[in-house]
Amino acid sequence: xxxxxxxxxxxxxRDSILAHAQRLIGRTLREMARDLDVQIDxxxxxxxxxxxxxxxxxxxxxxxxxxxxFEEAGIELKSTPLKRVRSKLxxxxxxxxxxxxxxxxxxxxxxxxxxxxxxxxxxxxxxxxEPGKDPADFVIKIVRLWEFPPEDLEIIRQxxxxxxAKIREGRAHELSEGDTLYLxxxxxxxxxxxxxxxPYSSVPAKPRALALKASYMNxxxxxxxERREKAGLRPLVDAQELSKTDFESAIAERFAPYIGKTADxxxxxxxxxxxxxxxGYFASITxxxxxxxxxxxxxEFEKAGLVVRTMRIxxxxxxxxxxxxxxxxxxxxxxxxxxxxxxxxxLSKRFFxxxxxxxxxxxxxxxxxxxxxxxxxxxxxHARACFEETVLRIREDRAEYLPRKSDNxxxxxxxxxxxxxxxxxTPSGKKLCKKSFWLNGSYIKDQLGL
DNA sequence: GCATGATCATGC
DNA sequence: GCATGATCATGC
Numbered sequence: 001x002x003x004x005x006x007x008x009x010x011x012x013x014r015d016s017i018l019a020h021a022q023r024l025i026g027r028t029l030r031e032m033a034r035d036l037d038v039q040i041d042x043x044x045x046x047x048x049x050x051x052x053x054x055x056x057x058x059x060x061x062x063x064x065x066x067x068x069x070f071e072e073a074g075i076e077l078k079s080t081p082l083k084r085v086r087s088k089l090x091x092x093x094x095x096x097x098x099x100x101x102x103x104x105x106x107x108x109x110x111x112x113x114x115x116x117x118x119x120x121x122x123x124x125x126x127x128x129x130e131p132g133k134d135p136a137d138f139v140i141k142i143v144r145l146w147e148f149p150p151e152d153l154e155i156i157r158q159x160x161x162x163x164x165a166k167i168r169e170g171r172a173h174e175l176s177e178g179d180t181l182y183l184x185x186x187x188x189x190x191x192x193x194x195x196x197x198x199p200y201s202s203v204p205a206k207p208r209a210l211a212l213k214a215s216y217m218n219x220x221x222x223x224x225x226e227r228r229e230k231a232g233l234r235p236l237v238d239a240q241e242l243s244k245t246d247f248e249s250a251i252a253e254r255f256a257p258y259i260g261k262t263a264d265x266x267x268x269x270x271x272x273x274x275x276x277x278x279x280g281y282f283a284s285i286t287x288x289x290x291x292x293x294x295x296x297x298x299x300e301f302e303k304a305g306l307v308v309r310t311m312r313i314x315x316x317x318x319x320x321x322x323x324x325x326x327x328x329x330x331x332x333x334x335x336x337x338x339x340x341x342x343x344x345x346x347l348s349k350r351f352f353x354x355x356x357x358x359x360x361x362x363x364x365x366x367x368x369x370x371x372x373x374x375x376x377x378x379x380x381x382h383a384r385a386c387f388e389e390t391v392l393r394i395r396e397d398r399a400e401y402l403p404r405k406s407d408n409x410x411x412x413x414x415x416x417x418x419x420x421x422x423x424x425x426t427p428s429g430k431k432l433c434k435k436s437f438w439l440n441g442s443y444i445k446d447q448l449g450l
Numbered sequence: 451g452c453a454t455g456a457t458c459a460t461g462c
Numbered sequence: 463g464c465a466t467g468a469t470c471a472t473g474c
Contacts, residue, residue, distance in 0.1 A: 274460095277459090278459065278460075279458070279459045279467065279468045279469070280468085283467080309468095310468080321468070321469065323467090324467065325466095326466060326467090327465080327466090404454070405452090405453055405454075406453070406454095412454095414453095414454070414455070415454085415455055415457090416456095416466095417456075417457075418458085418464080418465095419456070419457055451474105452473105452474090453472105453473095453474090454472090454473090454474100455471085455472085455473100456469100456472095457468100457469080457471090458470080459467095460466090460468105461465095461466090462466105
């Protein structure tokens with residue numbers, strides 16, 4: 001046996017670790033336990049799939065140490081669930097890479113940060129999570145040694161600095177997933193009321209962890225599975241540019257030459273084919289400015305889960321439209337708690353707004369771009385209030401009367417359907433037109449300082 | 451003039 | 463055929 005131990009692989013050797021991991025592909029932990037002739041009492045093993053994998057398959061002790069799991073090889077082992085959505089495999093959740101110690105992280109430099117020391121080389125084991133199934137029977141789908149490409153690592157470095165800067169400003173309690181692009185400070189506690197101390201403020205903050213967003217995990221999954229899907233992805237900013245400027249400034253720079261021009265002028269300059277009456281007209285112009293050909297998607301936008309929206313401002317200064325989210329299912333909505341609601345998830349994302357002002361003759365003129373995420377406080381007050389009230393009224397069988405724009409400064413509910421025949425059942429069995437949550441245009445305008 | 455209710459265009 | 467993002471119509 002390598003290294004004089006009884007391990008079925010050499011924990012100091014990267015290739016040996018990887019080869020051992022790759023034997024898992026297409027198999028389950030129960031099968032592997034049988035093959036390796038080890039006893040695993042899956043029912044009593046706390047911590048589910050991840051700890052069983054570490055303890056019994058790799059025979060390492062799961063723990064919160066500051067060094068990678070395979071210390072000599074510098075590799076950190078992570079297992080993470082997949083789910084099936086319309087026959088495709090996607091990340092079930094973000095990948096947590098370690099709790100944030102607010103008091104310690106403020107003293108760290110990126111180059112020798114505990115995050116980087118531990119997570120520079122990740123051995124990712126993706127398994128298909130199926131509700132109701134014993135974790136021992138989850139099928140392992142992907143095994144991947146993941147090292148961040150330089151251009152991704154630059155964005156992650158900038159994300160890390162953004163998070164640390166907020167803690168240094170005494171604003172750890174205002175951290176939000178939407179602040180950053182790939183690496184996020186996500187809440188991490190079984191008890192959502194739990195708070196912990198931060199170094200530069202007396203305000204207690206939610207315990208948070210550094211995590212790769214689900215959108216970033218999806219990019220790893222696609223990269224591992226489907227060559228075809230990769231084809232349409234175009235990176236916009238390379239590592240060299242990112243070493244000189246941050247990602248969001250680099251994107252703003254792309255738009256700068258077109259500020260002050262009308263949409264039609266920009267479309268003409270860039271050869272945009274979409275017709276002016278098409279609802280995708282502004283999206284096509286945005287893509288063209290970013291240098292995307294039809295059918296291409298911006299790699300970083302996708303990996304960050306950025307929500308791109310066009311906003312038009314009327315000559316009067318008020319926004320022409322509010323911003324919609326996708327229609328909800330009344331019956332599913334009332335099953336959700338606020339903490340795990342789709343609305344909260346959507347509002348935790350980062351947005352990219354492309355803003356046009358209508359001039360005196362009604363032509364839209366490109367005015368500005370803005371990256372934005374909803375302040376945590378507004379999410380937890382306004383959005384939450386709208387959500388709770390909506391759920392309450394549907395439960396009371398008053399789904400016809402949901403919170404209106406005049407009821408809430410930031411979020412309201414409106415119809416969002418194909419037409420009046422596009423209905424869906426409420427819990428009581430009434431058929432009502434589909435509705436969705438909307439962000440109030442006036443709120444966004446104020447938020448963006450327009 | 452604005453909130454509210456209703457519907458459209460496109461791509462997958 | 464529908465989800466998604468966007469836009470229109472009307473009545474107060």
